[in-house]
Amino acid sequence: MPGPDYCDVDVLRRIRRRSLAALRADVEPVPPEVFAGFLPGWHEVGRLRGVDGVAAAVETLAGTPVAASALESLVLPARVVDYRPEYLDELTTSGEVVWIGAGASATGLEGWVALVPADAVADLAPDRRVEITELSQPARWILEIFAARPAGVGRFARELAPEVAARAGATAPPLPPPTPAEFAEAIWELAWAGFLSNDSLAPLRARLGGSAHPATLAAPATRATRATRAPRARSGLRSMRARRRIDAPSTTAPHLSGRWSLVPGAGEATARILGRSLALVDRDGVVLRGSVPEGLPGGFGSVYRVLARAEESGQVRRGYFVEGLGAAQFALPEAVERLRAAAAPAPGPPSGLVLAATDPAQAYGAALAWPEACGPGGHRPGRKIGACVALVAGRLVFYLERGGRSLLTFTTEPGVLAIAADALAEAIRAGRLGRITLTTIDGAAALTGAAATAALRGAGFVPHPRGLRLRGAMSRPESVSPAAETTAASGPGAGSGPGSGLESAGGCVDA
Template sequence: FPLDEVFRYLNSETVRDLLVQALLDAPMFTIRWRWNATRSLAVPRFRGGAKIAAPLQRMESENLLAAVFPDQLACLEHIVGDREIPDHPLVKQTIEDCLTEAMDIDGLEEVLRRIERGEIRCIARDLPEPSPLAAEILNARPYAFLDNAPLEERRTQAVYTRRASERNGSDGLGVLDAAAIEKVKAEAWPAATSADELHDALMLIGVMTCEELQRTSNGESHASNGAVSAHFLQELVASHRATQLQIGHKLFVIAAERLPMLRAIYPNAVCEPELVLPDSMHGKTWERTDAIRELVRGRMEVCGPITISELTDVLVLEHSEIDAALLALESEGFVLRGKFHPDTAEQEWCDRGLLAQIHRLTIVRLRAEIQPVSIHDFYRFLFAWQRADQEHRTEGLEGLQSILEQLDGCELPLAAWESAVLPARVADYDPEWLDRLCFSGRVGWGRLSTPQNSNARASAPLRTSPIALYLRENLADWLALTLPNSATELSVNSQAVFEALQSGGALFFSELVNRSGLLPSQVEEALSQLAALGLVTSDSFDGLRALLIPSNKRPTFGRNTAKHRRRANLASIEFAGRWSLLPRSSCFSAAIDAANGAHTREVAIEKFARVLLRRYGIVFRRSLERESFPITWYELGRIYRRLEARGEIRGGYFVGGVSGEQFALPEAIGLLRSIRKSSSNRELITLSAADPLNLQGILTPGARIPAFTANRILFRDGLPIAALESRDIRKLLEGQIPDLQIENALRIGKLRPSLRPYYK
């Protein structure tokens, strides 16, 4: 369609109404609606002297919106035409805030009026890749699109945009090696050792200057004095297989078979000596554009990266003619454009096959630059990469989120998360931070792996059950990687709670008690069993903490004595938010099957490959030993090799003593080098054996230390020197530090007082 039609899609007279209809589905409308409802006191913030929880305020604001503006929450399939805006002050105020504060509707209308009056000139261009502004739209957040996120992701991936690292990256990953370019160019140019080979070269290239002719005949056994090339050319001219073509001020050597094509390009060229071609060579009538395209094609096969200006000088053609020929070859997939030389400013073109060879040689050079580090230096790197040492430890809510992004989808015993793993990485860890991330919808929890024992009554207790913290946006990918859930035998109470959640959706604890007809203590026991089996989750992590409290210490429902008020300071399952089924249950099977079109195993494996890189910085086959997903290194290796070819990661030999392929993030290589060059600070680091950094027996020789929360490992300078197993201390290296210091480091914990009731 004509590109300039796009500029007439919006009209200044109707854009306000269109924008109002569009913003009703945008997140800013619901956010500003809650703000207006709260400040107008339509939704109270306090009740009975206590502050109302934010999730409850959101629910009340949604109920108010459903009462005054039901079309906003209704399914669009049931609405014909535009949604009718009600005459309600809060709705009008919210729309006005969206139009004038979040957006500039007056400015938009003025721009459209100026376009209609011709004061602003609009220019449409058909380009092979999006402009920076268009790329910004394509890479927008999922809520910027009306279709679902997987479709938006596929559309974004279908459009190629240059990465910043291709030219200006400080690590140089996206820039091709200049030596590799020169080597490929030298190898691609034909070397003729006989008259027949020179004729083949002329047929391939089309036209060749005298300087190029001398370069062609410089084989390994010939001197570079031009005598050999002249001898071969004389043989071809004498047999009427070649001639010289005078084009302007340049003299070219051509093969006789190429003369009809070159006549179409250079009609005024003069042959010296003149050739009389047989009728068999006049069979095809060449169009000038086709002839130029084939001439450029032959040149691109042997010249490597080259600019249009250089081709114009060599072939004595107009810039526009060369440009049109290259665009035609690009549409065939024969050539690619880019900036391939590290020091070039002009756009270059290169044959696809030659560019692939340059990429391979560049990767070989990058891999050769890296010197492997020892295992104990790699351990020091891992402590810094995962913020487990004192120098790199993070802090605060944002620091906790960055740690959870690293550990996304990692399954650990439930008791290990807040008693050992998170406090080891986040200074002054506060459990309220994790609850805030869960309530905000950024983080969720649940068991992702399928229980090996189908008998629920024989399953492990919740405290030792593998529980993962994951980014909610990745949940569909992680579930696509898990094995199908086998039939599980549930207790009577667990089955009742499961069916209540299956029929009622997400429910608060009090609603679960009412729907199931069970006692609160029975519902707690059922939720503990369902959570251990990976069937349920809740809005916050507080629900899991509440299930870890012994039954004789839990707050009693409906009691208000001083004793029970003291117990109320502990986590209560009533304040854990809503409980819901993880979408792996049978009731969600249809939804999962429908989503599998977008969340295929291949897409999920690539997501996992990137997360594994983010978790360890450097990955290899042994990195999968602590992972619960059934993924093979063969599947990951294909993805990592593809990312390496794109220049996003680097392959090489980074860690000594580890066999097989290794891949690393660019920023990880810089940290690894700095760790290797720096002197050790002799810091003692104590980790739980359930920590993801327990690679004893995987990276180091000797038996593995069981990944139980109570087991602990003591490190110094990246070396494991002692371990606490089954309450007994075992030295792994002798003569490192005094026994008393080892005893104190392994036995004395630093658990936050507010967490002791749950994890002691």
């Protein structure tokens, strides 16, 4: 029977280092577009179903902020082919998943949210970027009310409103209680800042009505608001004023419905860095410098240190996996094999894919730089709320600006443009993008382009006085008269007036 083997600790370390170096050298880097094509597959885009599929998507996206309006119109439906709002509701109302605000837009009607498994909130919740001292006075009163209650206890808005009014009246000198609108804004100020959450998505859906991405999937019907009895007369001017300023119907509005509760505070800093670094490599399979979100404490350096230790224990591999993006790259072993497979020629023609520009499965503008657009005109692409992209085999082909009026193209190949145009048309017809009216392509009038215009018309877009239009599933059919077609082709001035598309900060939808 053989005896035990012994090895000097320093020698063992040298063997381990050489083994890791051999593994790093064994990997052939892939072009960036291969990584861009690999990432949606790693995110299980188009492969999940049902409540379990939503739970799996949440596990992958855990703690990652996404545009709130894209969450149920593009991000989750891209992954869960039969997505229904009830699936996510089941996870939030059961306490398995928490939604947490991660910042508001300039209007406050839109913002960013993260879905986090309830048992990982301390480590994976987004960092709060607003100090308590920066909050409005009504918002601070609401936090004081929650702080005076046991941790984890939720409150309805109708319960909070009179307590806020009481705190206003208890100041010296007494202050008037907030109006119903001010009270609602204080709730949402706290929600977008990551202080409050709700056990339902219903108030978030109500808040987002008419924002950047259309809400194509209706939430389950809610009860009609009951008529409220007039309150009995009570002594005291303060209580009378409070009941007059914050009344019951305002606190049962859809955007205030459900039970509100405090989001637990952040965990210990080292544990958060560790948890978020490992969640990042789980999310993307391959971590590049550009994958690390802005504002992460310690930046890429903190993630590098965690993943370097994970490499020593065999959890991840370090190497040069994607061309042109530096040698400091980390990947899960399974991801390395799948990345290699993605580099092999695929059988059959490639397919197109439409994603929100802010989707974590969309690599451009994050891990990868935006490529140059074909035309000299037009806007610059960005990971903006309301914008969408169309990919073909990992190549960026279209960038659709919020509002659905302006399109950038990144290739002139007719076959690739046709595949991307078909994917875009399919997303519109499915109701995920609403109605699109393109007025410009690469900065020029939509009907003056050659290859891109032909591809879009081949996919079903029709000439319109403003440019090219395609309606979504819920839109009534539209015929275009020869006169309208002549008007649409009249040149760069077509569709450039104040009536084109949405004048507000809308998304991939034309009203």
